[in-house]
Amino acid sequence: MARMTMIEAIQNAHDLAMERDRTVVAFGQDVGFFGGVFRCTAGLQKKYGKERCFDTPISELGIIGAAVGMAAYGLKPCVEIQFADYMYPAYDQIVSEAARLRYRSAGEFTCPLVVRMPTGGGIYGGQTHSQSPEALFAHVTGLKTVVPSTPADARGLLLSSIEDPDPVIFLEPKRLYNGPFDGHHDRPVVSWKKHDLGEVEPGYHPVPLGKAAIRRPGSALTVLAYGTMVHVALAAAEETGVDAEVIDLRTLLPLDLDTIVESVRKTGRCVIVHEATLTCGYGAELAALVQKNCFYSLEAPVVRVTGWDTPYPHAQEWDYFPGPTRVGRAMTQVLES
Amino acid sequence: MTKQATTARRGSRTAGRASNMKLDRPQIETLYATMRRIRAFEERTTELFHQGIVKGTAHSYIGEEAIAAGVCANLRPDDFIASYHRGHGHCIAKGAKLDRMMAELMGRETGYCRGLGGSMHIADMDLNILGANGIVGAAMPLSTGAALASKLRSGDQVTVAFFGDGASNQGVFHESMNLASVWKLPMLFVCENNQYALTTSYRNSTSVAQIATRAAGYEVPGVTIDGNDAVEVFLVVREAVERARRGEGPTLIECMTYRWGQHSMRANLPEPRPKDEYEAWIARDPIVVMEAAIDRDKAVPKKRMKEIGEEIETDLDAAVDFGQKSAEPTPEILPEAVYAPHAKWEEPGAASTKREISFVEALNEALHQEMGRDDSVFMMGEDVGATGGIFQVSKGLMDKYGRERVRDTPISEATFVGCGVGAAIAGMRPVVEIQIFDFVALTMDMLVNQAAKFRFMLGGKPTVPLVIRGPQGGGIRLAAQHSQSLEAWFAHVPGLVVVAPSTPYDAKGLLVAAIRDDNPVIFLEQKLLYLGQPGPVPEELYAIPLGKADVKREGKDVTVVATSSMVPRALAAAGLLEREGISVEVVDPRTIHPLDEETILASVKKTNRLVIAHEAWRRGGIGAEIASIVMEKAFDWLDAPIARVGATDNPMPYNDALERHTIPSQERIVEAIRGVLG
């Protein structure tokens, strides 16, 4: 087994997919010559040439628009938006074109497109370099939404996303690029290379979309999390001693409702954690589904622990971020109520 | 420059020449001192960044100082500027104080944005600096709005939009150039062409040899000049500023320059720029160019030059000290920083009148009365003028209030919404129509990253009194791209208010409240309601408080929280079930954000059962949020799982029967009610 950082794993997924399938192309701002500002496409232009891995002008709308057209006519574009915060100029192309193509053409055209973008805060990025916009995608019919939390998942889920015949929004928690950041911002992050979760089996191993992973089995309560918050939840369980079952959703859409329902019916309690703002966040959908499907097993209200209902503040970044202390407090509260 | 004079010309490139030093001494001193101030500030910031005192990132302006200095020396304190990520230089040149800037970079309470913005959002509204901006290209639409505001007030302020070469490939550059030209806005587009966008050479990503030539496509004068020669910049900009003040419209000025450092202080990227190119440009240091010319012309005594340097050092030491001694902001300041307070209105109630008008007429009346009451209210959108809007909501407004205040826009949603944001910031109260709300996806950056965050990013002081309104939803066979119901997107974005009336009475009173509110309001008009029955609406002007639900029907067995077009259907369902002895309470939130939790919770605590109905997709819809809140806060009162009724999980089909299948019907609401009772 080799160990990789999440960045290397994502790069490796591109490499494997491009090697196997000549229709896979990768592009975006600074993606080609330079290999991406986070280096997720490093070396691809050199290996596969400028036709298959290239730079674009700063025009998000143009990037996605072109990719939709390419996808409709037989290519499999895997494009990068430099930060999720910059996807808004392209939002119309994602919602009105990519997500609609199959439906509008009654299946005659499909849109096998992957849009990758780094999300989340914790890098002092302020309001326009820290957002977690998953709810804006998960509400849109026709899109799939994926959020990995480990290098192996990042690679495997990206491979599946590239194979998938429909548009996939692939959100990369940027705090996880280098190691399993657990919200303790005052401590150094262990590199994936020094961590068991950094193990990635060499070769082409897709991870199916729509299948959650139980990262920590437990019986006292269920924590639903994805991306960075998986590691925060694990740390909170460890620190509070609460026997939490931590479920890593991995894909928000399609959602693995069975795993969630089975767990909550067993534990009777549920905490949902995400970094995005509370109101109308994806946690609302999860809470609504949990209460609907597990109503008679619930022993306490489902609690959501999230970013505040404010933009990501520059100065109080770590207050906004739902770290292990806040998550731990919620766990104890749910157990006591 | 004549209107047609659009040929780009190359600026002089001779080192040490500093064109035409026939300026008077104070002007020369200002240009020079400003460049030095910027340079010293950036050097100090870089040091502080590497010491971990300035965090996140900051983009150094070193190498490009002549542009900010030359441009801003032509501006008055009340002129507007909007800038981009490389924005410190523009602030300094416009007169911002170094101590408050430093404090902001350090994230302190005394900073220009109270530590909420940082380098990428640094601004000073007292000097009409609309701020740096983290989104490439976004300053341009905002600038069109500030320029429009001064035009509408018959002022002679000009607005300068600064942006990089990379930004000239964003759609909003082209849309803004077009809008500014068509409306002859008093504006300057100043492109700081440092020849790279992050690592990408502009020559590899831009279709023209010089960006200034793009001006020709919009009948705007465009020139390319030497951006490392402060005097040349000053003189060319002077002409363009005069032209704008005379009402002759915008100019595009492309300043050729080079940044000395990495893209940002945080970046640690391999250098894509060839060594000889790099060295040639470093040799053309704008400060050295100016010093050589000053020396040659003996324009400023040596002693004074030395003093300038010393003054700057003293100021900077004080600024760093000020920042480091200042307190950090505390989380308590955040909520007020997101939203300006909403006014508390007394509403008359629909029962107060017998006069009945339609939903559209009620909206139209609100606009007529508010425009009559307040000069700062104006409207814009596609076909809103002579046509009165495709659904006639703005009928008669242009005849009454003129073309200036009721403006037909080009089909450039991102830019005319951005224009609305800019005009609102500059003190107007724009009402912008999105012809069909689905097109709002094209404006998401302007709404999410600009309108919603502007107040917050600037420390919670400015207001953005903007209304974005238009028809949403299905029911008239317009299919997948003209029928969506999108309130959940906006409800998820802190900083936006979301309003969705269901009756003519609510439509009028809420639109008035939206116009008067100091926050950006998304005002959603469900198309099915355009087709609905007339209802009672008082003739006088009234406003309904935002965030206040209305119990549309009282009942005791089950609560239905229904929004906009689902309110009539829920009421019909309630009527039907009454015959079977089932008593249904129908609560209409009216505003989706802020949400009147109190009324909803009170109702559920009474009935113990809840159905939520909206026209939008169920998954991720506002119903999920309401269900979560009720479950968290009324858990022990609930006798059955909460049911959500929403559109089926597909885009809107064109076929009549399938469209009806997709949109929740009265029958589906009845079924859900029986379900929770059952």
Ligand SMILES: Cc1ncc(C[n+]2csc(CCOP(=O)(O)OP(=O)(O)O)c2C)c(N)n1
């Ligand atoms: C909409 C958007 N896309 C991408 C970015 C990331 N980004 C920040 S600066 C930059 C390069 C901008 O180049 P240019 O406009 O030439 O300005 P410069 O940095 O050269 O001064 C990029 C790609 C962004 N901030 N916003």
Ligand SMILES: [Mg+2]
């Ligand atoms: Mg540039």
